[in-house]
Amino acid sequence: MIDALRSELTRSRRPGVLGAWLGLTALFTVMIVVVIFQLSTDPAGVPAAGPGVAFPTLEMLQSAQGLVAPLASASSMFGVVTLAFWAVLTASDHSTGLVRLLVSAQPRRWKLVAGKVGALVVWTAVATAVAVVVDLLVAPMIGGTSDLDLTAWGTDVASVLAGAWVNLFLALLVWGMIGLVLAVVTRSAAIAVSAGAGWVLVVESVLSAAFDGLRNWLPGSTISALASGGNDVIPYGSALALAAAYVLVCLGVTLAVFTRRDITD
Amino acid sequence: MSAVEASTLTRRFGDVVAVDRVSLQIPLGGVVGLVGPNGSGKSTLIRMLLGLIRPTSGSLRVLGEPVGGKGDYLSRVGALVENPAFVAGLSARTNLMSLAQVRGLPASRVDEVLETVGLTGRDREPVKRFSLGMKQRLGIAAALLPDPELLILDEPTNGLDPSGIVEIRGLLGRLAREGRTVVVSSHLLAEIETVCDHLVIIRFGELLFAGPITDLLAQVAGHVEIEPEHARDLDSLSAALRRAGRTVEATETGVRVRAAVGEAAAINREAAQAGITLSELRTVRESLEQVFLGLTGTDDGEIAADRARQAGGENR
Numbered sequence: 001m002i003d004a005l006r007s008e009l010t011r012s013r014r015p016g017v018l019g020a021w022l023g024l025t026a027l028f029t030v031m032i033v034v035v036i037f038q039l040s041t042d043p044a045g046v047p048a049a050g051p052g053v054a055f056p057t058l059e060m061l062q063s064a065q066g067l068v069a070p071l072a073s074a075s076s077m078f079g080v081v082t083l084a085f086w087a088v089l090t091a092s093d094h095s096t097g098l099v100r101l102l103v104s105a106q107p108r109r110w111k112l113v114a115g116k117v118g119a120l121v122v123w124t125a126v127a128t129a130v131a132v133v134v135d136l137l138v139a140p141m142i143g144g145t146s147d148l149d150l151t152a153w154g155t156d157v158a159s160v161l162a163g164a165w166v167n168l169f170l171a172l173l174v175w176g177m178i179g180l181v182l183a184v185v186t187r188s189a190a191i192a193v194s195a196g197a198g199w200v201l202v203v204e205s206v207l208s209a210a211f212d213g214l215r216n217w218l219p220g221s222t223i224s225a226l227a228s229g230g231n232d233v234i235p236y237g238s239a240l241a242l243a244a245a246y247v248l249v250c251l252g253v254t255l256a257v258f259t260r261r262d263i264t265d
Numbered sequence: 266m267s268a269v270e271a272s273t274l275t276r277r278f279g280d281v282v283a284v285d286r287v288s289l290q291i292p293l294g295g296v297v298g299l300v301g302p303n304g305s306g307k308s309t310l311i312r313m314l315l316g317l318i319r320p321t322s323g324s325l326r327v328l329g330e331p332v333g334g335k336g337d338y339l340s341r342v343g344a345l346v347e348n349p350a351f352v353a354g355l356s357a358r359t360n361l362m363s364l365a366q367v368r369g370l371p372a373s374r375v376d377e378v379l380e381t382v383g384l385t386g387r388d389r390e391p392v393k394r395f396s397l398g399m400k401q402r403l404g405i406a407a408a409l410l411p412d413p414e415l416l417i418l419d420e421p422t423n424g425l426d427p428s429g430i431v432e433i434r435g436l437l438g439r440l441a442r443e444g445r446t447v448v449v450s451s452h453l454l455a456e457i458e459t460v461c462d463h464l465v466i467i468r469f470g471e472l473l474f475a476g477p478i479t480d481l482l483a484q485v486a487g488h489v490e491i492e493p494e495h496a497r498d499l500d501s502l503s504a505a506l507r508r509a510g511r512t513v514e515a516t517e518t519g520v521r522v523r524a525a526v527g528e529a530a531a532i533n534r535e536a537a538q539a540g541i542t543l544s545e546l547r548t549v550r551e552s553l554e555q556v557f558l559g560l561t562g563t564d565d566g567e568i569a570a571d572r573a574r575q576a577g578g579e580n581r
Contacts, residue, residue: 003366003367003368003369004367006366007363007364007366007367008363010359010362010363010366011352011355011359011360011363013355013359014352014354014355015354016354017354092352096350096351096352096353097346097347097348097350098350098351098352099350100312100315100317100344100346100347100350101344101346101350101364101407102364102367103315103316103317104315104316104317104339104342104344104346105339105364105367105368105410105411106367106368107316107335107336107337107339108335108336112367115367262312262317262318262319263312263317263318264312264317264318
């Protein structure tokens with residue numbers, strides 16, 4: 001399994017792909033920080049939510065957690081990026097035919113899946129760190145120009161940052177696993193990204209609006225709750241348990257499909 | 266032990282039978298040509314050998330191990346299936362390194378195969394800058410990584426220039442002389458005839474022939490051209506051969522006998538028994554291309570196919 005992980009890390013170290021992933025993560029972090037603090041000065045007040053974004057309240061922004069609040073708010077944006085790159089790095093093995101070489105080199109296909117997941121988890125951890133670092137650099141600069149009282153931001157910074165990293169990382173992991181399973185099943189990055197992002201951002205919103213009880217356990221709600229350390233709808237513990245269940249289901253389906261399917265690509 | 270041993274191997278895709286009850290043995294060592302028209306089932310057969318596709322029924326053993334088990338035999342098999350598949354943005358070396366790592370091979374093996382296929386010096390360039398021929402060489406390098414006992418190459422000379430083709434032909438011969446078995450799928454029949462010792466011909470998923478190329482060429486129709494020592498014996502020579510049940514046709518100076526090339530000695534004997542000494546005896550055989558087209562592509566091929574099945578039956 002270590003061999004498969006090393007191989008996957010070597011192969012996924014593509015400057016273009018990783019640059020785009022980490023660059024988009026940094027760009028979205030800057031954008032969300034700017035937007036949130038811009039809105040905080042709007043006399044109309046902070047909107048409740050936008051597409052893929054849940055805006056923090058002014059109280060939240062002025063608390064110690066306010067330093068990292070933009071990260072949780074934009075977790076869906078980071079999530080779509082993560083889902084896309086997990087899907088691209090998985091589906092491209094099929095579209096290029098590389099999967100033929102890999103499976104004939106390592107017939108125990110579960111090891112290939114484990115290596116792929118391991119490498120993508122590593123890059124997801126790096127992307128999460130980039131988001132946290134960029135937020136740490138940009139939020140005080142942008143926040144300092146607002147009228148908000150940010151004195152609480154200096155409290156327990158390390159713990160706040162670590163908590164934000166863990167929550168965002170776990171949320172992105174679920175997004176990534178959704179990208180992985182969709183890419184393995186469809187063998188197409190485009191279909192996987194469309195289906196995954198479309199479901200979490202659009203279909204699930206419609207379903208949640210139509211059926212109240214669904215928002216307590218659907219993946220999009222779960223991921224949002226996880227990223228923000230729990231919320232009014234799903235407490236943190238439940239979000240963790242649900243997220244673990246989604247990861248296990250995605251992994252199970254991925255393994256079942258990839259180990260049993262004929263390689264005709 | 267055979268390199269490949271298949272028994273009533275069948276693979277269906279819905280209603281389509283891609284490989285139909287194929288039984289064959291490929292001996293260890295030498296170069297084996299796998300030929301057949303497009304859609305004949307070659308790729309499906311190769312994919313089954315590599316464990317990429319599971320057979321619907323029948324059994325398949327590669328290097329003595331059953332396909333469908335743990336697949337340990339694959340550590341002794343290298344393959345280039347269809348077009349070479351690599352990450353375009355990464356260098357040749359990084360691509361090979363990644364494949365070496367997944368097999369648990371040392372980095373030194375990458376240097377060795379790069380040198381074998383003549384890509385040393387270009388190995389740091391991204392694959393997207395490679396020509397088709399260079400990608401093909403890289404594909405062969407990837408197949409050679411595990412130092413394989415069985416090497417399966419699908420159209421290995423595709424995209425190579427003439428000198429590259431000669432080079433790869435030499436490489437295949439060298440690998441076979443080292444005791445490896447090299448299975449080459451190709452549409453270039455002249456290439457197959459030059460390089461291969463054994464041949465497997467399939468059409469519509471059915472095995473038409475499996476055995477040494479010489480057996481196939483010896484038993485399919487060709488002709489023998491003979492000339493008697495004395496021109497006055499021409500008529501009696503034709504008559505003697507007709508009495509022996511042969512189809513003959515007069516030429517300017519001799520007789521053309523329709524016969525398999527392996528029958529030249531018998532014809533010589535029949536002439537001698539008639540008291541005629543031959544001054545010339547030439548066997549003219551069909552090229553592999555003509556044989557292949559006869560077997561797979563024309564109505565006349567049905568007759569040739571039957572002949573080949575009979576010939577193949579003796580060699581399976």
